Amino acid sequence: RPFLEAVRPLVSTTLAALFCFLWVLRSPNNILELDPRCFFFLTGTIFANICCKLIIAQMSSTRCELLSIVLLPVGIACTVGAFAGLEEQNELFLLYALTGLITLGHLHYGVCVVNEMSSHLKIRPFNIS
DSSP: OOHHHHSHHHHHHHHHHHHHHHHHHHOTTOHHHHOHHHHHHHHHHHHHHHHHHHHHHHHTTOOOOSSOTTHHHHHHHHHHHHHSOOOHHHHHHHHHHHHHHHHHHHHHHHHHHHHHHHHHHTOOTTOOO
């Protein structure tokens, strides 16, 4: 496997980490001190989504995506949080809204994967009999 293909999964992971670090370091209200649990939940969910997509790509012997779609709202929100000079309430709202959006997106991805796999295997998931 060529080197560029081997490091392909690192692109989304590195960008996500850079966006989050940018927001933490440039936040006018020190967002990490305002709600560390929510921020860590957000970053964990972002990385979990990227890793799940990588696992599915490996299982299906397909090429992983270079840039995850989850990076679009993360990049926008982190840039706004870092450079827009938001008030404390607005920056917290941005954090909570982004966390909700990313969580819902990750749940949606998981449900779609389960539905597609169960359809392919002709089984009914979560059926107790």
